Amino acid sequence: MNEFDGVPGLVEVVERHRETTIVVEPERLTDAARYLRDEEGFDFLSDITAVDYLGWGEAGVSGYIGTAGGRDLNAPMTQGYQVVPLAKPQRFAVNYHLLSISERPRRVRLQTWLADGQSVLTVIPVWPTADWHEREAFDLMGITFAEHPNLERILLDDDWEGHPLRKDYPIGGEPVRFSGEA
Amino acid sequence: MALEKPLREHGLKSERLLWPTKGPSRFENEVDDLEQKVGLTTLAKAVAWAQTNSMWPDTFGLACCAIEMMSIVSSRYDIARFGMEPFRGSPRQADLLIVSGRVSHKMAAPLRQIYDQMLEPKWVIAMGACASSGGMFNNYAIVQSVDKIVPVDIYVPGCPPRPEQLVEGIVRLHEAVKAGVPPAYEIRSVAS
Amino acid sequence: MTATASRTTGSPIYEGTRIPSPIPTVLRTPPELEATGDILTVNFGPNHPSTHGVLRLVVDLYGEDVTGLAAVIGYLHTGFEKNMEQKTWWKAIPYAPRIDYVSFQNNEYVFVGAVEKLLEIDVPPKAVWMRTLLAELNRIHSHLVWIGTSALELGAISMFWYAFREREQILDLFELVAGYRMHTRYFQVGGLAEDVPRGFYPEARKFCAWMPKAVDDYETLLTRNKIWLERTEGVGLLSREDAIALGQSGPVLRGSGVDWDLRKAEPYLAYHQVDFRVPVFQTGDVYARYLVHMAEMRESVRIVEQCLDRLERMEGEPWIADDRKVVLPPREELHTSMESLIHHFKIVTEGFRVPEGEVYFPIESPRGELGCYLCSDGGPRPWRVKFRAPSFVALQATATAMTDALIADMIAIVGSLDTVMGEVDR
Numbered sequence: 001m002n003e004f005d006g007v008p009g010l011v012e013v014v015e016r017h018r019e020t021t022i023v024v025e026p027e028r029l030t031d032a033a034r035y036l037r038d039e040e041g042f043d044f045l046s047d048i049t050a051v052d053y054l055g056w057g058e059a060g061v062s063g064y065i066g067t068a069g070g071r072d073l074n075a076p077m078t079q080g081y082q083v084v085p086l087a088k089p090q091r092f093a094v095n096y097h098l099l100s101i102s103e104r105p106r107r108v109r110l111q112t113w114l115a116d117g118q119s120v121l122t123v124i125p126v127w128p129t130a131d132w133h134e135r136e137a138f139d140l141m142g143i144t145f146a147e148h149p150n151l152e153r154i155l156l157d158d159d160w161e162g163h164p165l166r167k168d169y170p171i172g173g174e175p176v177r178f179s180g181e182a
Numbered sequence: 183m184a185l186e187k188p189l190r191e192h193g194l195k196s197e198r199l200l201w202p203t204k205g206p207s208r209f210e211n212e213v214d215d216l217e218q219k220v221g222l223t224t225l226a227k228a229v230a231w232a233q234t235n236s237m238w239p240d241t242f243g244l245a246c247c248a249i250e251m252m253s254i255v256s257s258r259y260d261i262a263r264f265g266m267e268p269f270r271g272s273p274r275q276a277d278l279l280i281v282s283g284r285v286s287h288k289m290a291a292p293l294r295q296i297y298d299q300m301l302e303p304k305w306v307i308a309m310g311a312c313a314s315s316g317g318m319f320n321n322y323a324i325v326q327s328v329d330k331i332v333p334v335d336i337y338v339p340g341c342p343p344r345p346e347q348l349v350e351g352i353v354r355l356h357e358a359v360k361a362g363v364p365p366a367y368e369i370r371s372v373a374s
Numbered sequence: 375m376t377a378t379a380s381r382t383t384g385s386p387i388y389e390g391t392r393i394p395s396p397i398p399t400v401l402r403t404p405p406e407l408e409a410t411g412d413i414l415t416v417n418f419g420p421n422h423p424s425t426h427g428v429l430r431l432v433v434d435l436y437g438e439d440v441t442g443l444a445a446v447i448g449y450l451h452t453g454f455e456k457n458m459e460q461k462t463w464w465k466a467i468p469y470a471p472r473i474d475y476v477s478f479q480n481n482e483y484v485f486v487g488a489v490e491k492l493l494e495i496d497v498p499p500k501a502v503w504m505r506t507l508l509a510e511l512n513r514i515h516s517h518l519v520w521i522g523t524s525a526l527e528l529g530a531i532s533m534f535w536y537a538f539r540e541r542e543q544i545l546d547l548f549e550l551v552a553g554y555r556m557h558t559r560y561f562q563v564g565g566l567a568e569d570v571p572r573g574f575y576p577e578a579r580k581f582c583a584w585m586p587k588a589v590d591d592y593e594t595l596l597t598r599n600k601i602w603l604e605r606t607e608g609v610g611l612l613s614r615e616d617a618i619a620l621g622q623s624g625p626v627l628r629g630s631g632v633d634w635d636l637r638k639a640e641p642y643l644a645y646h647q648v649d650f651r652v653p654v655f656q657t658g659d660v661y662a663r664y665l666v667h668m669a670e671m672r673e674s675v676r677i678v679e680q681c682l683d684r685l686e687r688m689e690g691e692p693w694i695a696d697d698r699k700v701v702l703p704p705r706e707e708l709h710t711s712m713e714s715l716i717h718h719f720k721i722v723t724e725g726f727r728v729p730e731g732e733v734y735f736p737i738e739s740p741r742g743e744l745g746c747y748l749c750s751d752g753g754p755r756p757w758r759v760k761f762r763a764p765s766f767v768a769l770q771a772t773a774t775a776m777t778d779a780l781i782a783d784m785i786a787i788v789g790s791l792d793t794v795m796g797e798v799d800r
Binding site: 169 | 393396397398399400447448451453455456457460491492494618619620621632634639640730731732733734736743745747749751752757758760762766767769770799800
């Protein structure tokens, strides 16, 4: 954890499930990216994932949690409790999965939180492979990346309206006959 | 043969008359065998037989079903015995369109374009669950059945269908063609 | 780059970088050639016999030289990720193998493994070894499909039948284990769906005895073949720095001289307990990637044999974890135990719940680093599933590798990147 204290725009460092997540402010994202590549040696960008947290926590999760060390239905006084996940800072999270190809391989997740309509600077100058990943995040989630040289739709038709992976976009498709639903 | 008087009194000088002990010639023997060597058929049936025995598919492999379609070309499930191993790259030279795989909305236009470029008569096999009905992908991206775009003759279910299932579908198509069933574009249009 | 210096040897393949700018994935015709008026723009695909599926390349040609290239993808976009959000954790598993439909067990494993990472569940050793065995068989299967189709596109047509002959043997093994040739859905959260059938080990041994001779056959046909060498040597060059900057992994990266394999660097399953080599070649061209594929097939056979050695002694061991919150109880118990009945009911109707969190689980698929990012809200359904597809990233390198290429080289280069459009478009 201490090793990432020098990351520009650092908000917090989270360690869970044996993974490290570095949360930074969106305005300092490219500085943080450059720092991680040059100073920390994360020269490989695996993936850029955008997540939409609209409606997070509204379906209250009750009942037993399925872990190996979790709740035992047979033990007394364990009727299950209402676990509502903590609220997220903004609606969208953009995660950059970084890897350091070296004798001591390390992985880290660079995370930043965006509101709807807020844009973040592209990291193509840092890792050129971000080109299509950012286009996909724009196409399916609607996150704009400023100064991207070619921010067009990549997986859907050019004239498609909407961003399907958002939580307020319906799944689409057709109702199945004889299934009892409308 | 009912003649009023024998042939020799007609003034004919055939060899058989001048040489009464001559047996049937080689040509006459062959004429006798001929009914075992010649089939009588109608033009439609002959054309259907020719069509089924060299129905060349177009390379329209999209997804997982394409891998199973490639394996019917391989030596175990050899479709060369049906005369179908040359998968034509150009739809102008193809008779059969095996839509193998899921068709997204972006791919729907090229699919219709390829179908339109094929020359009549042409047949379509919807291979797999995704081509037949949308499969497990009942969502915004996949066309729910390829018969919304092109008229389909045979639907082959499976996810992906075994090569033998696809061969069964092809054989049934051949039987339908030989029985005189017209291609799908003559009997139905696309589904709505 | 200091971080990679320890994993690379040999001299640089070319100086500097060949990544085009401003757009790294689009090769632009230089303006002086455009001014001649001799540029022909040709559209390859999406329906094309040689593009490994529905890929569209818009190519600018100056005679036979490729001067401009842009790839258009999305013709197989299926909405996997949105669909998986609607299904429970169990029901989402069949979606995973259909993403990369040539190495389906690896895809299944990456999703199931990510769920297990979130659940922090212990998988029994028999399941770990069997999963390793199936993943390696799938690697051989994927490389066979690759060599069959790539050689077919470059004109070595009979390779297709040779490669698919062995592929049928592997699919027979999958059918013996799981009941179906492709998309077996044999991997379950916590282990395997069913026990390993008894006749499997002798059949797998027979295959392992035969396979190295088959690889010898392929190498006899291609490796020292003058035509193959002329078409693949020196074509599609990608230097180490460019490959890493473009996010390449798998055989493309190892063909460019970087010794990076997730099975050795970040071992998962039983890879730290088996002995195998990772082939690395220095020249960074299509021929190097071909050699990597061939050598990997041999190494995979060795891994399968070692897995068989261990598995043959594990008769009667459990094949799935014992956690009743996640795994169905055995059917005999349902008659006697009320708790088992409740567990069974809850798991089948509502689905088990995975604790809240996010993980990124990477494995080495035959194409490179396949990763699954999973976000759970603690409920019975995934909140977000994202697959990091190696082919998606590999296609970004076409523009860089296509510098100084002829149109015939283009087929070789796109083929050597070993792309499967299902995982490019998801």
